[in-house]
Amino acid sequence: MSAFAAEHAGPTTTSWPRDAQFGTASSGKIGMWIFLVSDALSFAGLLLAYGILRGGATVWRHAGEPALGVNFTAGLTFLLICSSVTMVLGYAAALDGRRREAATWLALTALGGVLFLCGQYQEYFGIWSAGLTKEGLVLGGSAYASTFYVITSFHGAHVFSGVVFILVTLVRWLRGSASAAQVELLGLFWHFVDLIWILVFTFVYLLP
C-alpha cells in the first residue's frame, strides 16, 4: 500500500512515515498549515489596511454612525471559544476511537458555528432588534463602516466554510470513511477561524 493510500485507508490509520524535518506530520497537515499561513496573511493585509486608515483618520466614527456592540460580540467570541474546545475534544475522541462521542462533539461545534453566523446576521441586519445597517452603518459610507464589514464578513465566510467542512466531515465520519487524521485537518481550520476572530475582536471592536 502506498503512503498516500495508507493515510486515507480508514479511520484507524493516522500515522505517517517519519520525515527528517517534519516528523510524522502528514502531507495533508503540512498543506493545511501552509494554506492557513497564506490565509492568515490575507487577514493581516486587511488588518494592516484597517490600522493605516484608522491611524491616518482625523475622525474615525462620523456623526450618525453607531458604535459597535462590544458586549454582544464578546458573547459571540465566547461562543467561538466554546466551539474550539468542542472541536479539540472531538478530535481527542476520534483519536481514541470513541466514534459516537467524536460525532457528538463535531455536531456541537457545527452548532456553535451556526449560532455565531446567526449572531453576525443579527449584528448586521437585525433579527430581534435593529442591526447596524438600519442604525446607519452602511458599507461604503465611511472607512469605519467599510473596514468593519469587509473584515468581519471575510471572517464570516470562513465560519460558513468551516460549518460546511464540519458537516461534510461529520457525515463521512458517521459513514466510516473519514479518519482521525482528517478530523485533525478539520480541527486545524476551525481553530484558525477562532484564532483569527480573537485578533479581529480586539482590533476592530476593543481598541479605543
Next chain:
Amino acid sequence: MAHASRRLYIGIFVALAVLTVLEVGLIYLPGIARGPMVTALVGVAIVKASLVGLFFMHLRDETRALKLTVAVPLMTPGLYAVVLVAEAGWRLLP
C-alpha cells in the same frame, strides 16, 4: 502528535474565557491612557491566539521545521505593523 489530556484542553478553554472577560473589562476601566490600553489589549489578544495555536492546534507538539514554517511568515506583518506604529510615532513627535 502527542495527545494532550482533556484536562489540559479544559484548562486552556478556561484561560481563554478569563482573558476574554479581562480584555472586555479593561475597556470599561476609567482613567487608563490610550497607549497602555492598546498595549494591554494587543498583548492579551496575542496570548489568546498563541494559546489556541500552541495547544488546540497542537503546534507545540510539532517539529521545529513546521513551527518555523508557520511562525516566520506570520512575523512579517507583525514587523510591518511595528514599523508603521514607530514611523507614525516619530512623525507625530513635537
